[in-house]
Amino acid sequence: MNDEAYSSPVTAPKIERINIPFLDIAVTPLTARQTAEIVTSSTGRQLLLNHNLHSAYLHEVDDKFRALYSLANWIVIDGTPIRWLASRRSHRFRSAYRTGSTDWIAALPRCQVKRRLFIFGATLESNEAAVENLRRALPDWTIEGLNGYVSEESALTSITAFRPDIVLVGLGMPRQERFLLAHLHELPEAIYATVGGAIDYVAGVTRLSPRWLARFGLEWLWRLANQPRRLAYRYLIEPIKLFGLVAARTARVRRLIESKDSGSRVE
Template sequence: MRISLLGVTVNAVTIEDLNLCIAASVERNERWIIANHNLRSVYLFHRDPEMRSFFTHALIVHIDGMPLVYWARLLGYPVRKEHRVTYVDWVHPLMAMAEAEGWRVFYLGGKPGVAAQAAQKLQERYPRLMIQTHHGYFTPEENETVLQEIAEFQPHVLMVGMGMPRQEHWVLDNLDRIQANAILTAGACFDYIAGAIPTPPRWMGRMGLEWLYRLFSEPRRLWRRYLVEPWALLPLFLKDLMNIREHRRRAQRLASNTTRRVTAESVSEKLS
């Protein structure tokens, strides 16, 4: 289900849906970008032409932020809490499926040693997981070497975790040379696994309070992101509210189309 809000387009998908998308990209041997939107990325999207270009290349843009879920529901869209997928919640189901399906995973990002430590922890939990890492603190001169490492490993899944907007810029700049089926922009995913950054309690994530935990954990780095940038989005919130009737008409059409599709599938199952 594709919906538009705050001037961007997102897909209301679950963790299971995303894993199936990766499976499809591998089965078809195609290259798909799976991106995500939260308030931070929406802010950058409207200020950075490269970010806008990156999102035009993304096949799937999942929701990574409860504020977007709450806002979509206010506008009338049938979005559930399960449609908020953050990497802290997704990484283990993803790695479990990668192990089961034999997918090779390459993680690019983090400080030297951090990603390798996270990969070791993951392999302790998923012994048959094929994973390789490279830190994200490489120079432009070293970029060629990084691309060669990725190409030699031939990953099915490439996770780029260098923070917004650097990770999106890197994918866009090197897209023609990246050899992977699914390209994911994963932020600080492996920093959490390695324990370099404390993981917010999951109940806070479900309540939309994860930002508060992160702010108190890293106030000097994140104060502007959480306390200043959202105010710049106020005109976009107001524009959505001014067009709320149109949003709700779209939401009704989406709900109707979803119901008809489910009904058709049910009938088909009964007849088969």
């Protein structure tokens, strides 16, 4: 990616970041309403990303994934473990917010604005259904979409021709992040939000977990029960691997500090 071609935001509300050294990530504590207001009121080429344990794992092992996150304007909390760690880290945000993509998308009608929205991702049927559902929810908006099984060149052409204000990119991790990292400099100025599988939820193809599960941070159990083949590795294996990687990194840093301290004492 050409860093010089990546233009800085025209307007970017400054929201305090919470650094989580244990995972080497940072998050922006925003509610769904705050996120929707930022997305609909900001201008320029900007990035709204999110963090959960899956993204934290990819952030640890994927250089390109980590590179895109270094460019993000906002990184909302999309996972209960990340919310808990953020709450522990900052006294100001003892009740740090968990904001999934479906949460802030559902809050868009409350913003009282007209915008041009492009939805990129999911299957053709799911994308078309999501477009129609959001057109009903946002009757004053201009909304188009493109499924996630086209070439990147076709996607670039369609997004550019549409002249969007907001683009939802739902290609799944890490494909959506790699797409944006490779093409952000040539995409039109807009707010680009990675939304993973949220397009399927907006379309009604995938059912959201019951609200009572969300209150206890157990949505992952619902998803795992409904899509065990796709999500078993992510929910049951990745967290263990992430813990091992973080523990190894922490041990390396500790040894480095100890070696420097011992060298200083020798001198």
